[in-house]
Amino acid sequence: MAGDKDTLLAMGFDSARVEWALKATGNRGLQPAMDHILENESKSVPSVESTSESSAPAPSGDMDIDEDAEDVEALRSLGGVAANEVEAKSIKCSECGKIFKNTALANFHAEKSGHDQFEESTEEVKPLTEEEKKERLAELRAKMAEKRSRKAVEEAAEHKANELLRRKAGKDLHKVKEELQAKEAIKEAQQKKRDKIEEAKARAAVKAQIEADKKARAEKSAREKALREGRPIEDAGASTLPSAAAGSGPSTSGVAGKDFKDTRLQIRMSTGGQPYTISLPSDTPLSAVAEFLASQTLTVSVDVVTFAQHFPRKTFSQSDFTKSLRELGLTPSAVLIATP
Template sequence: MAGDKDTLLGMGFDAARVEWALKATGNRGLQPAMDHILEHEGQPVPDLGGVTETKGGTSSNEAMDVDDDEDAEALKSLGAVAGNAVEAKSIKCSECGKIFKNTALANFHAEKSGHDQFEESTEEVKPLTEEEKKQKLAELREKMAEKRAKKAQEEAKEHKASEAIRRKAGKDINKIKEDMKLKEALKEAEAKKREKIADAKAKAAVKAQIEADKKARAEKAAREKALRDGQPLPGSADSTPSTSAARPAAAAVASVAGRDFKETRLQIRMASGGQPYTTTLPSDEPLRSVAEYLAGQTLSVDVDNVTLSQHFPRKTFSREDFSKSLKDLGLTPSAVLIANVP
């Protein structure tokens, strides 16, 4: 009946097994259908078209019982069975005392409980009353609800653990990225700091050289004037300080120029005047790269005709110097060049 089917489906039984049980028991009620489902729990559901419905209120199992009774009577008539032998009506668990209608139910109990001691019993399994049916249904529903709740808790716990792992992995990745950015920022700041220090030293050295050159020119002009006027030449005591002052300046320039700078900043002034050009080249580049850069900036410069020179220290670079690196020529980390075009 539809009510029994809905009840069994509400208890969580598979729909195919419910259909099988109802058809096999001839829709004789809830209890026979439940017994059928429990008896055939481990068996696959057959094609329902080949399942024979019970007729006249007698199931296939009951028909087998009738055949067994007839066989027993035949054996008794042949003297194979004692007339006073008692017929077993159920199977009893010796460990817990529960009785079962057939072997399938006893085996099901053994799998669930682990009990393995059974014996035949003359006790007859009484059909459940309506009250007992309701109680059993309530118990089954409660067990199903507990299983669903437990499964839901386990799934929620697994989901929470997975979410925690995912968040931790995300935090770790973000921390690694932040650490890398911080290291790069520190590295860049340190490089800029070293660059500023090098620039300051280079400017100080160039300034010292300029002052020394000015003093040397002033002394030279004083000596030339003394010679023209017939005056005595300035004493060696006066010239000694200028020489001693020029030496530290030259040493400072040499010290700065001798350091290993990867890049060289250049300011290139045209001898004919105009705005200077500024660029930064690798220190290993030859001096010819400066001429090529200048030729790319103005049409008035030709790489093969332009000459480059320095005011401080005063020097004019030859064509052979064009193949030498900026570092070897002492132009690092920065220098001012004068470009002359014929």
């Protein structure tokens, strides 16, 4: 692998031995390749060295060091080869001063450090000693351990963040459930309020019907008794007819109004708001009207509410609640102002 090769080259191992180690270990990783290099350090590289030897030109017996020097000097005089190109043995980083054996190591250093200024150098990169190799190996293992530790810390932080997100989602879900429960409680309370109003209406209607039935039975009993005793049958409002006849026309009309069986009432609140309308038997007591109003508003108390009439101006107190609508002169219709 390219990454393992670059790392081994950066540690100072020979390129041919690195290639041999990677091929021999089947590119299984950095550690097997490094172990192979250290174990076979005293052995020659079988394939890479033979290839390099075969590709190199065969040495001539007639050529010696002096002839090489003369050829180099001739090339220099002709301007074909510069002195630094002939003598360069390494590549040096101009920014940090490190020297590298080949271009691959220099490129690896440039990628890691971001340095981009390099020059050829006559300094020779010395092979690593056993102590230096052990130090490099220990350094590499320490870096790998640090990397694993850093990765573990990052994974722990990521797990913690995920756990916080999960808990927040759980809290949000719990909040939604609480809001739904609150809405259900409000709906249930409103339904109970409506049921209570309907129950109060029904109770007021039943009570009014009971009063009307009692009155009807009393009138029937009085008529039957008068028939048995041979007395003339008198209507409920007969006693008031003579005095009404002596009065004027409008007065007669007012008295005659007391004979209506039903009374229609419009009840307005002194605090404002929508008026309430109800029709009740004329013999219904005023307390039934108070109970009806209490069932409609739920803010009116039967024990403290009072009624008033503007035309003619009159106020009905708690002592009038036992009297019927007919007795209070509210038939056949009236407008009452309720004060809670």
